Amino acid sequence: MPKLIDKFNREITYLRLSVTEHCNYRCFYCRDDEQMPNCKREDILSYEDIEKIVQIFAELGVTKVRLTGGEPLLRKGIVKIARLISRIDGINDVPLSTNAHLLEKFAEKLQQNGINRANISIDSLIPERFEKITRGGDLTKVIKGIDAAIQAGMHPIKMNVVVMRDVNDDEIESMVDFAIAKNIDVRFIETMPIGAVGIEALSQHVSEQQIFEKINQHLGNKLTPITPNQTDGPAHNFKIKSTNSTVGIISAVSNHFCQTCNRVRLTTKGDLILCLGQEDAISLKDAVRSDLTDDEIKQMIINAINKKPEKHEFDTIDNISNRQMVEIGG
Numbered sequence: 001m002p003k004l005i006d007k008f009n010r011e012i013t014y015l016r017l018s019v020t021e022h023c024n025y026r027c028f029y030c031r032d033d034e035q036m037p038n039c040k041r042e043d044i045l046s047y048e049d050i051e052k053i054v055q056i057f058a059e060l061g062v063t064k065v066r067l068t069g070g071e072p073l074l075r076k077g078i079v080k081i082a083r084l085i086s087r088i089d090g091i092n093d094v095p096l097s098t099n100a101h102l103l104e105k106f107a108e109k110l111q112q113n114g115i116n117r118a119n120i121s122i123d124s125l126i127p128e129r130f131e132k133i134t135r136g137g138d139l140t141k142v143i144k145g146i147d148a149a150i151q152a153g154m155h156p157i158k159m160n161v162v163v164m165r166d167v168n169d170d171e172i173e174s175m176v177d178f179a180i181a182k183n184i185d186v187r188f189i190e191t192m193p194i195g196a197v198g199i200e201a202l203s204q205h206v207s208e209q210q211i212f213e214k215i216n217q218h219l220g221n222k223l224t225p226i227t228p229n230q231t232d233g234p235a236h237n238f239k240i241k242s243t244n245s246t247v248g249i250i251s252a253v254s255n256h257f258c259q260t261c262n263r264v265r266l267t268t269k270g271d272l273i274l275c276l277g278q279e280d281a282i283s284l285k286d287a288v289r290s291d292l293t294d295d296e297i298k299q300m301i302i303n304a305i306n307k308k309p310e311k312h313e314f315d316t317i318d319n320i321s322n323r324q325m326v327e328i329g330g
Helices: 047-059 078-086 103-112 127-134 139-152 169-182 195-204 208-219 284-288 294-305
Strands: 014-018 064-068 096-098 118-121 157-163 185-190 223-225 236-240 246-250 263-266 271-273 281-283
Touching: 014 047, 047 078, 047 284, 047 294, 064 078, 078 103, 103 139, 118 139, 127 139, 139 157, 139 169, 157 169, 169 185, 169 208, 185 208, 208 223, 208 236, 208 246, 271 284, 281 284, 284 294
Parallel strands: 014 064, 014 263, 064 096, 096 118, 118 157, 157 185, 185 246
Antiparallel strands: 223 236, 236 246, 263 271, 271 281
16 A cells, blocks of 8 residues: 655655634634635535545555544534544544534534544633633633543543733643643643734744743643654643643744654645645645546645645745635644
8 A cells, every 4th residue: 555655754644634614713813803714515525525535545544534623513414524534444543623612512422423532722711811812712611512522431632722922821830730630631832823813923922941841830840751652743742740631732833843744634625735834735625526536636645745845934924824724724
């Protein structure tokens, strides 16, 4: 079986699949206040498109498919999509990225249909602050969603926290304590310059080193580095001694992780994106709806992977993608 190996000898085994651009939250660092999804039904990948594309990727050695959005739980038939993907031979890891607003309703069905774990975005534990960051989000519903995922048996569950200076950087310690109390994991993420709002958010950037100093000061000598594995992604992770939790930091700006990048992204409209921070893409939706054979589509993907850049250019604003985060399942 051919493998997806780029010209920098990185094997691609991970596909992030965005199933909708719609989101019930409007986090200010993620999307423009005026930006609204502009997708007609025929523009987005159908169940059949998704199944065929993932099957082709599985035959090329991809083993992990993450369902993202927008907010994936808004996609009609999300449980069916999870079931279709999880039953494809070779796919053994189907995690979910969600804001958890609707997770209480879906957690058990998703777990029964192949979603084995979840990453949950939660940038504050203060209800009023959470509502302001998300422009209308409900912290109570998110926490109920986390509890439902725990009850359903998803594991691990990871809280993703985007750290922003003078917004929520005073909550790093309380986020760690919350994760420990819930027996789940927490990852702190540097702001990334994706789209115009992401570039603006760089003014609130808090570095990996600054985040780590706060965590280390709070926990003392309780942190033990964890040797990375394929499911860890770009995070630098630490086990918290005498707990069931880990803490991680994702440092896309101050200490990029491109040398170990093993992923590509598929947008809701079927565009294969090779790098989070750049514009290059090919349309797999058009390919699977054409007369091309599976082998011809595989060759398209292999050719595209060979153009995957060595690293993003977040330090060079002129080279940053204009796509918003909700468009690319960031």
